[in-house]
Each structure stands twice: as structure tokens, then as C-alpha cells.
Amino acid sequence: MNIPDDLYYTENHEWGKVEDGDLRVGITDYAQEELGDIVFVDLLPEGTAVSRGDSVGTVESVKAVSEVYAPVDGEITEVNPALEDAPELVNQDPYGKAWMVVIRMTDPSAARSLMDSRAYEEYVKAEAK
């Protein structure tokens, strides 16, 4: 399972990458494996204000549907347009081409309260048991 060192993680299996005051958000390799073949990704539009824990969209596989939650407070400033026509990118490249939204953080230091890669690895191991 791939857990890059330079990202932050949530308990709902989102990842976040800090880019100045923005957080680029997607779902983790573990999450896409658990969901299986992704068939639809549906995201909130740019300009939406979100609080930590709010849904920013849904990811739907053949078997199940799963919410994607905002890891931090802020405003959605970008939405990945590629996922509408190519949802399978989530399975193929969860940390790259399949980023979902960019959130401008209300508090630029908020990402530091999330898990780092080591903590997330432990968390996933515990959850898998």
C-alpha cells in the first residue's frame, strides 16, 4: 500500500497536500482499494465554503458509495475536471491525477492537526484488523 511521506491524512482516508495556504485533497490508495472500481465522482463546485468534516463530494464504485470529507475549514477553489469523464483515475493514480479539490484553508496551519504518513500507516493497520 502506497502512503507518501509528504502528505497529511484523515481518519476517513483522505489525503491532503499543503501548497502555500491551500490544501489539495484526494482519497488514499487504501481507500480506492477498499472501494474497488470507481465509476462516478461527484464533487461540490468551486466557491463552496466548507467546514472540516463536511462532505465535498461522493465517490461511487460498482459496489458502494463513499463520501469525501473536507480535512480542514476553508473554501473550495479548484475542482478536478478530469474525474467526471475518467473516474477510473482514482484507482490508477489516487495521489496524482485523481486529486479531487483544492481548499483554501481558513487557518493555513490547520493541516498540521492531521495525521502524518507514519500515523496513518498505523491507523490503517489497526483498522484492517
Place this chain on the structure above:
Amino acid sequence: MRTPLFQEHVRFHGRIVDFHGWEMPVWYSGIREEHLATRTSAGIFDASHMGEIFVKGPSCVPFLERVQTRSIEKMPRHKVCYSFFLNERGGIIDDLTVYCVEPGERYMLCVNASNTGKDLAWLSSHNGEGADIDDASTGTALIALQGPDASRILNSVTGIDLDGMKAYTFACVPTGPYGELMVSKTGYTGAGGAEIFLASGHAPKLWEELTARGAVPCGLGARDTLRLEMGFPLHGNDIDETTTPLEAYLNFAVDLAKPSFIGKDALARQREEGLSRRLVGLLLEGRGVPRQGCACEKDGVRVGIVTSGSVSPVLGVGIALAYLDKGVAEGDEVDVAVRDRALKARVVHPPFTGGALCIIPKRT
């Protein structure tokens, strides 16, 4: 519980889930890949969790005539038919296939895994005729080999000529390495192929040989999307004790002409009075996936509910089976409530795609 093929599922990295108490693979490589392999080449499925019940003895025919919906009196040797156990209200206790092993003497019933215990208890409690009922489920494995290449692969491993068999028949073939195989030209995918019953101990070896010749291991996920694409109902989702075969468009598997069977009076009455709802197909017009339990509306009025839904890997759109009020016709547009959205869907008559071989008789 585990089937005799559990170690094979582990070896092929199957993702194991609980299915009514059975540890079964939901997928190995992925539902879409397995689904498409079955449509274009060959998929192999472990269905060993299903129940096999033998009914034997001098009174087996009158007993079976009463407890299931098909007339079996004139059923020829090695013929298979799809049938139901019904309650007095015409509700479906289970759907099953009946195998005529020896006419008048010995029949095998293949029933749903999750219903086997319930079916056995129900059969015993209705066995006034004193037929001999023998549950062979534990010692019997079932491997489904489905798809356009199934026949070639089966032939290369066992020498059996599936192409020379008619649909809905079976053959009992003794083999050296796998014992006696009961090879049935049936399936639950619409892709053609065989279902093979054999003694549990021989199952891993046959599975290994069939997969070595290119059959792609498929889990319950692909089994579900394949059957849904064909519009085949799943007991517990689309049919149950509160729905009748007439409502589910499965009249072909009910012989209302035979003198008597449990549930017949209720069905005859329902046919006379007319149906209030019918099981139909829904084809989504936009993005989204309908799921079991989603409400359906037409012109703002509730007209029914989705009983099975997914996305068709062949078509790439959402498909569903739903019970809709009789006023809704084929070709109509309905709204399916998927979470906070109303998704447009067209009412259609399944199958949603043409399988390689559609062996379910035309619905009337």
C-alpha cells in the same frame, strides 16, 4: 463457513467478505475486469455455498409436484428447470433449479445458500407424502464456468463436449481426476457455459486446472453485476416471500395448468384480479448509480422502489430492477431518488445487454 475452494480464493488474492455466514470472495482483480472477462472469454465462480437437496423414493413425484411450481411428471432424464417454492400467498420462499436425475425416482434441487436451512425445514414440514429428502450441500461443490470460451476450456480439461449439449440439460460424466462431474448447461450470467457439481474433495483440483487454462476467477461482485445486466432476479433483493412470480415477470416458471401446488390458488386469484405492480428494468439516462431501496417517482408521485441497482460494466451506465405500479409503462421516464438527487431513468424490459447466450425463456 467456508467452501472447499476457500484456499483457492486466498491463493488468488480474493477479497473475502461475509455472505450470509459464508466467507466468500467479492472480487479478486476487480468487478469490472472479471465481469468483462466473463462476457468476452471465460469467468470461473465458486458457487459451492449453494444448497443441493436430493428428493428420492416412490413418493418423490407427488411431493415435488405439490411443493414447487413446475410440472415434473413428464420431465425427461437429465433435464433442468427453473422453479419456485411458494407460500400460500404465492410469495416466493426460494427460487431453485430442479434436476431430473432419474425420472420418477430421483431429483436434485439446487437452492440459494442463504435459504438452504429454511428450505429444508419447510420441505420437511410439508412432506406428507413421505418422500426421502437428503441434504447433500456439505459434500457437494459447485463451480460455474461461464463465457464464450467456457466450452473450449471445459473440453480441454475434461473432454466434455458442452457444445453438443442443449441448454438446460445436464450430463453425469465419470472422470479419473475429479470423480463424477454433473455438468449442467445453465448459468446465472447470460454468457453461456456450464455449472459443474462435484464432490467437495475434488473441487480444488478442477478449479486449478480450469484457471490454468485461462478461466478468470470471479467473485460475488461480478456474479451480481452479470445477473443484473441480464435482468435475472436475486432472491432476497428482487423476489422474496412478499412478491409473487407473476409480479416478477417470471410466469414461465409457474405451471398454472398442473392440478395443484402450494401457492397456486393465490396466483390464480392474482392473475384474475390483475397485478398492481411489476418488476421492470430501469436504465439511467445520466450519471449516477441507483441502489436497492431508492424510491421511484413519476410526475412527482411515488410509483415504486428499486430492488437491485448497480452500474453496467458493459454499458457504463446505471441499471436497476424495480417494482413499479402497473400504470407505468415500458418507455416511460421516471425519477430515481439517489441520495439528494432525482435521476432520470427509462423503464425498459431486461436484459440490458445481449449476453452471448440468453437462456432464460422469453417473458410473456
